[in-house]
Amino acid sequence: MVVAERKPFDEIWAMLEGYERVLVVGCGTCVTICWAGGEKEVGLLAAQLRLTASREGRKLDVREAVVERQCEREMVEELRDAVEEVDAILSMGCGAGVQMVAEVFEEKPVFPALNTTFIGAPEREGVWVERCAACGDCMLYWTGGICPVIRCAKGLLNGPCGGTRRGGKCEIDPEKDCAWVLIYQRLKKQGRLDLMERYYEPKNYRAVKRPGRIVAMR
Amino acid sequence: MARPFRETLKTKDFIVTAEVGPQKGTDTSKLIEHIDLLKDKVDALNATDNQGSVMRYPSVGACMLIKERGGEPILQVTCRDRNRLAIQADLLLAYSRGIDNVLCLTGDSIDVGDHPEAKPVFDLDSVQLIHLVHNLNSGRDMAGNELEGKTDFCIGTTGTPSADPIEPQLIKFKKKLKAGVSFVQTQAVYDLDQLKRFVEFARKIDDKVRILAGIVPVISARMAEYMNENVPGVFVPQWIIDELAKTPKKGRIKKGIEIAAGLIRQIKEEGICDGVHIMFIGREERIPEILEAAGLL
Numbered sequence: 108m109v110v111a112e113r114k115p116f117d118e119i120w121a122m123l124e125g126y127e128r129v130l131v132v133g134c135g136t137c138v139t140i141c142w143a144g145g146e147k148e149v150g151l152l153a154a155q156l157r158l159t160a161s162r163e164g165r166k167l168d169v170r171e172a173v174v175e176r177q178c179e180r181e182m183v184e185e186l187r188d189a190v191e192e193v194d195a196i197l198s199m200g201c202g203a204g205v206q207m208v209a210e211v212f213e214e215k216p217v218f219p220a221l222n223t224t225f226i227g228a229p230e231r232e233g234v235w236v237e238r239c240a241a242c243g244d245c246m247l248y249w250t251g252g253i254c255p256v257i258r259c260a261k262g263l264l265n266g267p268c269g270g271t272r273r274g275g276k277c278e279i280d281p282e283k284d285c286a287w288v289l290i291y292q293r294l295k296k297q298g299r300l301d302l303m304e305r306y307y308e309p310k311n312y313r314a315v316k317r318p319g320r321i322v323a324m325r
Numbered sequence: 326m327a328r329p330f331r332e333t334l335k336t337k338d339f340i341v342t343a344e345v346g347p348q349k350g351t352d353t354s355k356l357i358e359h360i361d362l363l364k365d366k367v368d369a370l371n372a373t374d375n376q377g378s379v380m381r382y383p384s385v386g387a388c389m390l391i392k393e394r395g396g397e398p399i400l401q402v403t404c405r406d407r408n409r410l411a412i413q414a415d416l417l418l419a420y421s422r423g424i425d426n427v428l429c430l431t432g433d434s435i436d437v438g439d440h441p442e443a444k445p446v447f448d449l450d451s452v453q454l455i456h457l458v459h460n461l462n463s464g465r466d467m468a469g470n471e472l473e474g475k476t477d478f479c480i481g482t483t484g485t486p487s488a489d490p491i492e493p494q495l496i497k498f499k500k501k502l503k504a505g506v507s508f509v510q511t512q513a514v515y516d517l518d519q520l521k522r523f524v525e526f527a528r529k530i531d532d533k534v535r536i537l538a539g540i541v542p543v544i545s546a547r548m549a550e551y552m553n554e555n556v557p558g559v560f561v562p563q564w565i566i567d568e569l570a571k572t573p574k575k576g577r578i579k580k581g582i583e584i585a586a587g588l589i590r591q592i593k594e595e596g597i598c599d600g601v602h603i604m605f606i607g608r609e610e611r612i613p614e615i616l617e618a619a620g621l622l
């Protein structure tokens with residue numbers, strides 16, 4: 108899933124300067140699951156905007172809406188009536204969601220209320236961790252299902268740097284495991300350390316020609 | 326003129342290298358002072374590459390100065406700041422200026438330096454970097470294009486005898502040896518049993534590679550504890566910490582130098598490995614004292 112975080116309120120408030128009617132749009136998929144831009148977060152942000160507006164004596168009409176997936180045109184189209192009545196949209200979708208809303212309603216300014224951070228998974232309640240960099244050339248089959256491209260802070264492909272801390276933590280952060288120690292442990296468990304001894308060529312950074320575009324054949 | 330390092334590697338029993346750290350800025354006077362002080366006392370001088378991820382005068386510039394002053398330079402190249410094009414271009418520059426020893430490293434993380442917001446590159450890792458240099462030596466770039474004038478680098482790399490856990494490090498180290506290196510300069514090591522095991526491991530894979538033990542003088546108990554906490558792959562044993570703790574403040578640097586020299590003597594006498602690589606960044610002017618105390622002058 109795509110993981111995102113709410114932007115600081117002051118940054119959002121500054122974006123909205125000069126607008127009087129704003130539609131806050133949440134998304135019912137990834138950002139709902141990671142507690143960043145679902146129905147609940149839309150309600151909280153809208154309330155904070157109204158409160159701040161009334162405290163500052165500023166006229167601000169805040170409306171709320173949630174679409175199931177903001178990255179899909181048809182679903183975003185459902186907002187058309189609500190959008191007509193406002194002069195700005197505050198999207199609580201991921202970066203793809205914000206851009207879809209902006210593309211569908213080209214005449215309206217659309218602002219991001221989230222910082223989209225990574226493709227990841229929940230580690231436990233309330234904690235999400237990065238798992239994939241969408242490199243376009245997945246090598247998980249050599250590495251015991253642990254991604255060295257993104258879980259190693261340096262994206263190294265041939266084993267750990269000399270920076271691994273005592274106990275197998277990463278050089279940059281004692282809270283994070285060294286991906287290569289994890290890979291070692293898992294491959295060892297599977298009796299496949301031979302995979303770690305292989306030499307892996309430099310990565311092909313054109314595996315996905317950015318910006319990525321895929322045409323499916325059906 | 327200094328003897329080419331590749332010759333030294335083939336002929337000398339106990340090899341000694343040291344490190345000079347370029348300054349931040351254009352004033353090279355201190356760097357030159359260090360080079361002049363050390364160039365005839367050691368077999369080769371490493372120039373660090375934005376050491377500690379702190380932006381500085383480049384290693385290739387420092388190597389040119391070492392060369393100009395009649396020393397034998399070892400160019401340190403990390404993967405942190407340059408992509409494959411930039412690394413290859415720098416290597417061509419270095420070689421064309423007579424710099425023909427290269428030490429291939431991963432590089433510290435960007436986060437520990439003075440530009441923590443920069444984009445970390447790591448387009449290559451250190452194993453791939455060794456392969457890249459072999460490519461240039463064979464007259465082709467990484468993409469397979471023919472070079473107008475090839476390189477002939479003598480290639481080295483690093484190793485971490487005190488890493489914990491050691492096994493994943495050894496697998497990586499084995500790949501580096503298999504990629505083909507002539508010398509290894511290890512991370513700072515204080516526990517000579519660990520060093521022995523490390524050398525034994527290496528010998529099984531390549532019995533010709535010359536291994537130089539990394540020597541970093543520890544000059545206070547605080548520094549030792551800091552290193553144990555924060556410098557990965559380095560472990561200062563308790564006996565060194567105790568020795569320093571009971572030394573009065575004024576004599577601590579001397580004590581640290583003494584301990585370092587003691588390690589060097591023991592390595593040499595017991596023939597644990599092929600030499601030492603002395604790193605005393607910020608105090609390069611005191612390296613001769615270490616050499617002297619170790620009986621290497």
Ligand code: SF4
Binds near residue numbers: 238240244
């Ligand atoms: S190897 Fe690439 S595609 Fe596979 S998990 Fe890692 S970043 Fe994602």
Ligand code: SF4
Binds near residue numbers: 259263285
């Ligand atoms: S410590 Fe491990 S995860 Fe961190 S950068 Fe080094 S190899 Fe990668």
